[in-house]
Amino acid sequence: MPLLTMSEITKSFPGVRALDGVDLDVAEGEVHCLLGQNGAGKSTLIKVLSGAHQPDAGRLTWRDRPVRLPTPVSAMRLGIATIYQELDLVEHVSVAENIFLGHEIATRGIVRPREARARAAALLARLGHPEIDPAATVGSLSAAGAQIVSMARALSHDARLIIMDEPSAALDPDEVGNLFRIVESLTADGVSVVYISHRLEEIRRIGDRVSVLKDGRVVARDLPARTTPTDELVARMTGRDVRHVFPDRPGRPPRSEPVLRVEGLAREGEFAPVDLELRPGEIVGLAGLVGSGRSEILETLYGARRPTAGRVLVDGRPLRPGSIPAAVRAGIGLAPEERKSQALLMLESVTRNVTVSCLPRFSRGGWLDRARERAAAHRHTRDLALSPDDPERPVRTFSGGNQQKAVLARWLLRGCRVLLLDEPTRGVDAGARAELYAVVRRLADEGVCVLLVSSELPEVLGLADRVLVLREGRVVHEAPARELDEHRVLDLVMEGSPA
Amino acid sequence: MNAPANVASNSAPPHPAHGKPRSRRFPLDVRQLSLVGVLIALAVVGTLTKPDEFLAAENLRLILTQASVIGVVTVGVTFVIIGGGIDLSVGAVVALASVWATTVATQDFGLGGMLLCSVLVGLGCGLVNGLLIAYGPMVPFIATLAMLAAARGLALQISDGKTQVVTVDAVLDLGVQDSYVLGVPPIVLVFALVCVIGWLLLNRTTFGRRTVAVGGNPEASRLAGIAVKRQRLLLYLLSGLCCGIAAFLLIILTGSGQNTNGNLYELDAIAAAIIGGTLLSGGRGTILGSVLGVLVFTTITNLFALNNLQTDIQQIAKGAIIVAAVLVQKGRSTT
Numbered sequence: 001m002p003l004l005t006m007s008e009i010t011k012s013f014p015g016v017r018a019l020d021g022v023d024l025d026v027a028e029g030e031v032h033c034l035l036g037q038n039g040a041g042k043s044t045l046i047k048v049l050s051g052a053h054q055p056d057a058g059r060l061t062w063r064d065r066p067v068r069l070p071t072p073v074s075a076m077r078l079g080i081a082t083i084y085q086e087l088d089l090v091e092h093v094s095v096a097e098n099i100f101l102g103h104e105i106a107t108r109g110i111v112r113p114r115e116a117r118a119r120a121a122a123l124l125a126r127l128g129h130p131e132i133d134p135a136a137t138v139g140s141l142s143a144a145g146a147q148i149v150s151m152a153r154a155l156s157h158d159a160r161l162i163i164m165d166e167p168s169a170a171l172d173p174d175e176v177g178n179l180f181r182i183v184e185s186l187t188a189d190g191v192s193v194v195y196i197s198h199r200l201e202e203i204r205r206i207g208d209r210v211s212v213l214k215d216g217r218v219v220a221r222d223l224p225a226r227t228t229p230t231d232e233l234v235a236r237m238t239g240r241d242v243r244h245v246f247p248d249r250p251g252r253p254p255r256s257e258p259v260l261r262v263e264g265l266a267r268e269g270e271f272a273p274v275d276l277e278l279r280p281g282e283i284v285g286l287a288g289l290v291g292s293g294r295s296e297i298l299e300t301l302y303g304a305r306r307p308t309a310g311r312v313l314v315d316g317r318p319l320r321p322g323s324i325p326a327a328v329r330a331g332i333g334l335a336p337e338e339r340k341s342q343a344l345l346m347l348e349s350v351t352r353n354v355t356v357s358c359l360p361r362f363s364r365g366g367w368l369d370r371a372r373e374r375a376a377a378h379r380h381t382r383d384l385a386l387s388p389d390d391p392e393r394p395v396r397t398f399s400g401g402n403q404q405k406a407v408l409a410r411w412l413l414r415g416c417r418v419l420l421l422d423e424p425t426r427g428v429d430a431g432a433r434a435e436l437y438a439v440v441r442r443l444a445d446e447g448v449c450v451l452l453v454s455s456e457l458p459e460v461l462g463l464a465d466r467v468l469v470l471r472e473g474r475v476v477h478e479a480p481a482r483e484l485d486e487h488r489v490l491d492l493v494m495e496g497s498p499a
Numbered sequence: 500m501n502a503p504a505n506v507a508s509n510s511a512p513p514h515p516a517h518g519k520p521r522s523r524r525f526p527l528d529v530r531q532l533s534l535v536g537v538l539i540a541l542a543v544v545g546t547l548t549k550p551d552e553f554l555a556a557e558n559l560r561l562i563l564t565q566a567s568v569i570g571v572v573t574v575g576v577t578f579v580i581i582g583g584g585i586d587l588s589v590g591a592v593v594a595l596a597s598v599w600a601t602t603v604a605t606q607d608f609g610l611g612g613m614l615l616c617s618v619l620v621g622l623g624c625g626l627v628n629g630l631l632i633a634y635g636p637m638v639p640f641i642a643t644l645a646m647l648a649a650a651r652g653l654a655l656q657i658s659d660g661k662t663q664v665v666t667v668d669a670v671l672d673l674g675v676q677d678s679y680v681l682g683v684p685p686i687v688l689v690f691a692l693v694c695v696i697g698w699l700l701l702n703r704t705t706f707g708r709r710t711v712a713v714g715g716n717p718e719a720s721r722l723a724g725i726a727v728k729r730q731r732l733l734l735y736l737l738s739g740l741c742c743g744i745a746a747f748l749l750i751i752l753t754g755s756g757q758n759t760n761g762n763l764y765e766l767d768a769i770a771a772a773i774i775g776g777t778l779l780s781g782g783r784g785t786i787l788g789s790v791l792g793v794l795v796f797t798t799i800t801n802l803f804a805l806n807n808l809q810t811d812i813q814q815i816a817k818g819a820i821i822v823a824a825v826l827v828q829k830g831r832s833t834t
Contacts, residue, residue: 277749334722341719343719345720352711359709365702366705368705
């Protein structure tokens, strides 16, 4: 009898069908591994299981009884605990208080700190970490320590099912060993674990069954974790899909002088020295997992982070390090990863979002010529086929793809020559993606050079001319995109970890 | 859903039609209209309870004059709040500027010297606030709270707690009836001018546009290449400048300078801005809304004075209006 069964779970967001009829079951005491590329629907699935999202359709069964999980608390009551990738602990508060946050040990509202500490100590000991002091603040612990506290919290709820989202991402190799021991002792007690990781070797070591998620569907189930060959797993995760229709590459390789040169650029603890050249008309992709240093390289290049070594040159002239205005003046533009929080003024119109980077152009002595401002913004939004074609509407009323066009228009208006794109199609639906790809390729054809970061490998391989593969802050491979395929890149970014 | 790889394609997905196009907007939005409604209601109450006195030119002039000092301060505070900050020091800065500009030594320089002194003290306090917040490690609440305490203390020290009477005739003349332009006191004219300049600054200049951007999304503004720190510094300078001007108006109005001037102006100014529709979290607000907010509060004060009601009830009414105004906005702005 399975502990939990999900059948035909569907969940849509505006423009995206994140889960498209997912069937999944978890048996008691097993480690069920979930594999899938970014955007495959893993996070949404976790959120449905933890009560954070409500499915649009489908059924959940817990010990043969149909259940609903309207809130995270109801999931916890049932015995489902989730350990998120971003640990959700309160830093300034003690370990014991964090563990019992929300279900404090108390009599008529008066907490009993001594008992809380004693029970916290027992839980920590059960997890093999009796040395963590329940009275210490969580902020004083290492990443591994914080993770143990998260797990202790899960256990404090008498969880029967623990969902672990990339639990090893923040851990050192020997700490990962301890994590595995904990998982083994939990399953020995009959607790089930849904384990999500990009690291195939981990799945081999502790997994029982593997399910593969792709485009919101389970494309493979009941694969034995220990014996399924890497090739097969990778093949299930990849493969053609409708979202990726790429424009043709121009035949000739660009020959002109590089516009952007990066020499030994590095940030300690984030990425090792990188060398890079971008020529007009070229799209270069950075491939790698989250945390491999992709976004960090982009942001450092842009001056949003200060490099610890190396420099960035545009047309042979070095940029002042750590200065965004210097980068922007030199003709670099960034379309950041988090569009809403890092790029857009959500309350403002598209026009105002487009012109915000070059207001002085439309002003004399600080006085804005609004007619000219509007005309210039409209020219670029029409050029990018903003839809609906009404740039005076607030940007928040547009779809993700059209919001991204507003960001691109901002830099085109500025006359930008180097475009840094961080996850340009996140939250953009299928049809609009192809359109964005075509826009990016056309900009390149017009002489802009593009540096592209994406979690979606097909996007990097399909759109870029040249690809740099990153693993743990290092460039491990560089090749023309047409000489690479998803298998090869996935092998490069996944297999060897941790180095 | 497989769109052709063609840039000019019209195949982008259809849109949920949120809201109407805003290209031609009516100059007043809902929250401002509701404030105008409140003002009208207050006027009706005033006319009914004191038919002879409320609508008299003398009383309307009084309301506007009383609104002027706090109004100028509110314009500055509105900018700071739209820019994502807060300025708690305005009342204390008004006190300090009014005291400094009325010392015997300053009065020797006449009207020009006093005005210059008042403005410079305001700018100086704004500069300190701005540097601490934009380039230093302090959050606006704490930095301006510290300035509140320090400026009050300095004002007390300079004046020794005494009322400093103005003896410069040129300054005193600005407060008497002879100086009225078409029946409007110069103080009110200055207030009107500050409002107009404030409106233009917010709606027609790069400075205003950047203020909205920095307040609405500082990270996006930084990544768009805006000098966020400089913008923040300028905002506190602007607030300080408004305090300096307001202090000088207060000197004209009272013919003196005292360390107790501007008491609780910070709360009145913030309250006026908020009921005028300025988001406390920044990124949205209007000068017109703030001015209406000031007028509502001043008219209430006037009504209570005319009817000889206690100030405690007046305070309760103020509180109720703040709550009601925010409720109206929350109900309307969830688009």
